Every structure is written in C-alpha cells, then in structure tokens.
Amino acid sequence: GTNGMFTPSEKKKVIVLGGDGFCGWPTALYLSEIGHDVIIVDNLSRRAIDLELECDSLTPIQSMGERLKVWKQVSGKEIPFHFFDVAKSYELLRELIAREKPDAVVHFAEQRAAPYSMKGPYQKKYTIDNNVNGTHNLLCAIVESGLDVHVVHLGTMGVYGYGTSGGEIPEGYIDVTLPGGRESNILHPMSPGSVYHMTKCLDQLLFQFYQRNDELRITDLHQGIVWGTNTPWTKKDERLINRFDYDSDYGTVLNRFLMQAAMGYPLTVYGTGGQTRAFIHIEDTAKCIGLAIENPPKSGDRVEIFNQIAETHRVRDLAKIIADLTGCEVKSVNNPRKEAAENELEVSNKKFRSLGYEPISLGTGLLEEVTQVADKYKDRCDVDKIMPSSFWNKKIEEQCTDDV
Ligand code: NAD
Ligand code: USQ
Numbered sequence: 414g415t416n417g418m419f420t421p422s423e424k425k426k427v428i429v430l431g432g433d434g435f436c437g438w439p440t441a442l443y444l445s446e447i448g449h450d451v452i453i454v455d456n457l458s459r460r461a462i463d464l465e466l467e468c469d470s471l472t473p474i475q476s477m478g479e480r481l482k483v484w485k486q487v488s489g490k491e492i493p494f495h496f497f498d499v500a501k502s503y504e505l506l507r508e509l510i511a512r513e514k515p516d517a518v519v520h521f522a523e524q525r526a527a528p529y530s531m532k533g534p535y536q537k538k539y540t541i542d543n544n545v546n547g548t549h550n551l552l553c554a555i556v557e558s559g560l561d562v563h564v565v566h567l568g569t570m571g572v573y574g575y576g577t578s579g580g581e582i583p584e585g586y587i588d589v590t591l592p593g594g595r596e597s598n599i600l601h602p603m604s605p606g607s608v609y610h611m612t613k614c615l616d617q618l619l620f621q622f623y624q625r626n627d628e629l630r631i632t633d634l635h636q637g638i639v640w641g642t643n644t645p646w647t648k649k650d651e652r653l654i655n656r657f658d659y660d661s662d663y664g665t666v667l668n669r670f671l672m673q674a675a676m677g678y679p680l681t682v683y684g685t686g687g688q689t690r691a692f693i694h695i696e697d698t699a700k701c702i703g704l705a706i707e708n709p710p711k712s713g714d715r716v717e718i719f720n721q722i723a724e725t726h727r728v729r730d731l732a733k734i735i736a737d738l739t740g741c742e743v744k745s746v747n748n749p750r751k752e753a754a755e756n757e758l759e760v761s762n763k764k765f766r767s768l769g770y771e772p773i774s775l776g777t778g779l780l781e782e783v784t785q786v787a788d789k790y791k792d793r794c795d796v797d798k799i800m801p802s803s804f805w806n807k808k809i810e811e812q813c814t815d816d817v
Contacts, residue, residue: 418447418700419769421707426450426513430499430551431521432492433477434459435656436567436639436698440519442646442653443699444706445490452513453477454506455522456498458543459656462529466663468798470656471672471790472642483652500547507554510562517563517706518555522547523612527571528749528803529662530609536803537608544612545619552623563709564631565702566620569613570691570722570760572635574604575752581759585635585718606752607805620716628713632705636698637691637722637760640667641778642786644696655695657786660798661749666728667692669799670735671779675787676794679744680736683801686729686745687755691722694773704768719765723772725758731775738780747813749801 427444431437432453445451455477463469475483481492497505499522510518523544524530530540548566555562573582587601600621605611616633623629647653658664659672670680693701701721710717732743748754762770804810 419703419707421447421449421703424448424450425516425706426452427706428452428454428509428513428515428518429521430454430518430547431523432494433457434521434525435658436695437519437521438480439644439647439655439695440521440699440702441492442484443644443703444519445484445492446488446646447703449706451492452495452509452515453492454495454497454499454509456496458498458524462663466529466660466798468660468795469793471659471793472654472657472786473790473793474654474656475652479652483650487649487653499550500543503550503554506550507557510554510560511558514560515562517565517709518551519702519706520548520551520564520566523567525609526663527607527609528801530607530612531750531805532662532803540608540612544609545615548616548619552619552629555629556623556627561630561712563706564620564629565705566616566631566633568616568633568635569610570635570637570720571606571610572603572613572617573601574606575688575690575756575758576604579757581761582720583761584720584764585633585716606750617716624716630710630712630714632710632717632719634701634705634719634721637693637725638665638667639693639695639698640665640671640775641695641782642668644699657790659794661801662803666690667731670732671782672787672791672794673799674735674739674741675783675791676796677741678796678799679742680732681746681799682729682732682743683746683750684748684754686727686732688728688752689725689756689758690728691720691725691758691760692775693721693723694778697723697770697772701765701770704765704770708768720760720762721765722760722762724774725760726775734775735779735783739783746800749804749809749813751805751809
C-alpha cells in the first residue's frame with residue numbers, strides 16, 4: 414500500500430490544466446488512480462521551451478499520446494487530452510468547462526521558472542502574459558459557465574518573500590490593526606523575488622476578487638520547492654516516467670544537486686547558501702492536491718490557502734547532506750539572483766496536517782534518486798547547461814561573468 418493515500422468520498426470530474434508538466438503529470442495519474450475522472454489540458458509549451466533553451470529533461474519523457482496509451486494499459490483508465498493554450502484560447506477553455514461540467518479544475522498551467530522569467534524582455538513579458546491571462550481566463554470562463562467549479566491553483570511559498578521577518582508564516586492571512594485602530598484580517602504582505610513569483614502575487618489578487626464578486630470556490634496552494642522524480646504511479650511503466658529538469662533555468666535546487674552529485678560535478682551553491690527554502694516531495698504534491706479536492710471551501714467562503722510544504726532547509730545544509738551521502742564536492746558560485754544571502758523561514762502547514770497529510774521527509778529516497786534516476790540517465794546530461802545563464806539585473810550579470 415502507498416502511505417497516505419485515501420479513497421475519495423465521491424468520484425469527481427477533474428480537469429488538470431498543465432497536466433503534461435513536472436507536477437501535473439504525476440498528479441493527473443494519482444487522481445485517476447484514486448478514482449476521479451481526469452481530463453488533461455496542455456499546450457506543451459514546456460516542451461517547446463526545452464527547444465528554445467537547447468536542453469531536455471534528464472529522464473526520457475514520452476509523447477502525450479504514448480503516456481496516455483501506456484496509462485490505459487496499466488490502469489484500464491482513460492484520460493482525454495486537449496491540446497490548447499489556456500492563456501490564448503479562451504473560447505476552447507469556456508466550451509470545455511461548459512461541456513464537461515467538472516467538479517474541480519486543477520491549475521498548473523503557468524510558466525514556473527524564476528530564472529527563465531528573468532532571462533530577458535521576451536521571457537519577462539511571456540511569463541506575465543501567459544500566467545496572468547491563463548488564470549484570469551479560467552476564472553472568467555467558470556463565471557460565464559454558471560457552474561459551481563472548485564478551482565485548485567498551484568501557487569508558491571515565494572509570494573510571502575524571503576525576508577528575515579521572524580516568526581511563523583501563517584496560511585495566507587494575518588490579523589492586523591490598521592492605522593486608526595481598525596482590526597482586519599488580510600493577505601500576508603507579498604514580496605516576490607522574480608517576475609515569475611510576481612505573477613503568483615497577481616494571481617492571488619484575481620482569486621480574492623472573483624471569490625468576493627462571484628463567490629467562486631478557490632483553493633490556492635502555496636507550494637514549496639518540489640524534489641524527486643517519480644511516484645508509485647509513474648513507476649508502473651518506464652514510459653510513464655516524469656520529467657526531471659536539471660538546467661540552470663528550470664532545474665530546482667535539490668534536484669540539481671542530486672544530478673550534479675551523480676555527474677561528479679561540484680554542487681553549485683549560490684553565494685553563501687544561507688537561503689532557507691521550503692521543500693516537498695513530488696508524491697506529496699499529488700496527494701495534497703487529492704486532499705484539497707476532497708476538502709473544498711463552501712460557496713461564499715474566502716479563498717482557502719494552504720502552505721503545501723513538508724520541511725524547510727538552508728541551501729548549504731542540503732549541499733552538505735548530499736555531499737556526505739555521495740562524497741561529491743561543494744562549490745560556491747556567484748549568486749545570479751537578487752535575494753537575501755541569509756534568511757530564516759518558519760512555516761505553518763497545520764491545515765494539511767489536520768487533514769491527514771504525513772509528509773515524506775528528505776531522508777527518504779534521496780540516495781535512490783541519485784542512483785535510480787540521476788545516475789541512470791546521466792548520459793543524457795549536457796554539462797554546459799549547469800552554470801547560471803539568467804541574471805536578475807545587469808550589475809549582477811557583470812559580477813557573475815567577470816568571475817568566469
Ligand atoms: P512545468 O513547467 O513542468 O508544468 C507546467 C505545464 O503547464 C507544462 O506542461 C506546460 O506545457 C503547461 N502550460 C504552461 N502554460 C500553458 C498554457 N498557457 N496553456 C496550456 N498549458 C500550459 O511546471 P511544474 O513544475 O509542473 O509546475 C506546475 C505549477 O506548480 C506551476 O504553476 C508552478 O508555479 C507550481 N509550483 C511548482 C514548483 C516546483 O518546484 N516545480 C514549486 C511550487 C509551485
Ligand atoms: N540555488 C542554488 N544553487 C542552484 C540553484 C538554486 O543555490 O544551483 C538557490 C537559489 O539561489 C534559491 C534557492 O536555491 O535561493 C531555490 O532556488 P530554486 O531554483 O530551487 O527554486 P525557486 O526559484 O524558488 O523556484 C522553485 C520553482 C517555482 C516554485 C518555487 C517555490 O521553480 O515554480 O514556485 O520553487 S518557492 O521556493 O517556495 O518559491
């Protein structure tokens with residue numbers, strides 16, 4: 414049995430926007446596995462960005478047609494796939510929702526890499542257009558449909574920012590006393606660290622507005638950095654394998670370190686590595702979304718916010734854990750980002766815990782990731798894609814390139 418899985422109280426129809434991606438694919442399989450009727454929408458833009466960046470998933474991912482054929486063979490379940498752009502094809506989205514009448518829409522379909530969003534004007538503008546329009550189209554289409562559809566959005570811990578505020582980060586909202594003494598409960602102040610993170614802050618305002626104006630039922634999941642590759646469902650057949658990004662734009666820190674360890678490449682700690690971040694395993698991403706679908710807010714309730722995280726770690730501590738495990742070296746490289754060199758981070762995840770979430774912790778499966786995934790596919794790695802190639806501003810770029 415798979416730890417932490419549950420049988421939903423009722424079978425639901427769920428549209429997964431962005432169901433070809435790193436989080437979306439394993440989540441679609443999980444939701445299908447536990448009995449929901451799943452429909453995937455994706456415009457395959459992530460695969461197209463691989464062409465632009467001249468790199469590829471470390472793991473050999475199959476075409477969507479192949480993925481869905483194999484899933485049918487191993488599970489007996491059919492997942493229809495619709496190829497269109499959620500940000501550009503409003504009519505297709507509206508028609509799909511009106512026709513399928515889903516109970517829930519899970520929204521992963523955004524450009525999610527902070528470094529890519531800072532690469533240049535094209536990527537900045539694309540990230541804003543794609544993410545803000547995609548989210549708005551979804552909300553607008555649900556209102557137009559007149560249906561009571563629960564929106565489950567993948568947001569980020571990064572909306573809170575990584576200052577040294579001190580104290581625990583609550584689940585979305587804080588009590589404040591406004592000037593003049595008025596008591597209020599408001600969204601935690603937002604402090605995005607990239608154009609990408611900024612789009613998630615804009616998404617939050619769209620959700621607040623559509624909840625108040627149209628009583629949409631919305632859950633926003635402030636997710637930490639996802640690590641790992643496979644889940645019990647993507648492991649059912651090698652052709653179901655999940656993507657694994659290791660390049661400096663899309664690779665996230667822990668997965669990059671795992672791949673670097675397998676390659677014998679010194680771990681690329683940016684600056685002092687004093688940055689503290691929140692982490693969650695990919696299998697828990699899927700399970701938490703199952704829990705969110707099972708526990709929708711009631712109509713009229715404010716936007717439900719969960720902090721979707723398992724634990725927090727400092728970057729240099731992560732590097733040390735992996736160095737101790739594998740014997741690899743650790744290297745400090747100039748930080749291509751504008752961010753606090755050192756920060757504390759304490760995060761509440763009480764609500765998910767109260768729903769039965771038991772997180773997979775870092776100790777579990779780390780070495781298996783190195784040997785079964787990173788090491789197994791390391792011939793596919795292009796080492797030229799490891800060092801940073803997006804810089805937060807011109808000054809930082811000069812410092813970083815002077816060093817080389
Ligand atoms: P991903 O890029 O692998 O997947 C996103 C998918 O959405 C891709 O398949 C892409 O083709 C699709 N997509 C993008 N724009 C689209 C559009 N306009 N129309 C249709 N499809 C579109 O990213 P991911 O890592 O799976 O992240 C999914 C979501 O989870 C993102 O919103 C991200 O912000 C959030 N998240 C990810 C992480 C992480 O560590 N990977 C952490 C926290 C939050
Ligand atoms: N870092 C290194 N070395 C590397 C790569 C990154 O030291 O080789 C550092 C970065 O400077 C940063 C931290 O590690 O301080 C995290 O970087 P990351 O690329 O792993 O994660 P981030 O940019 O925050 O973005 C990722 C996902 C994004 C999601 C976010 C969740 O790409 O979609 O929203 O994690 S969160 O961190 O909670 O904002």
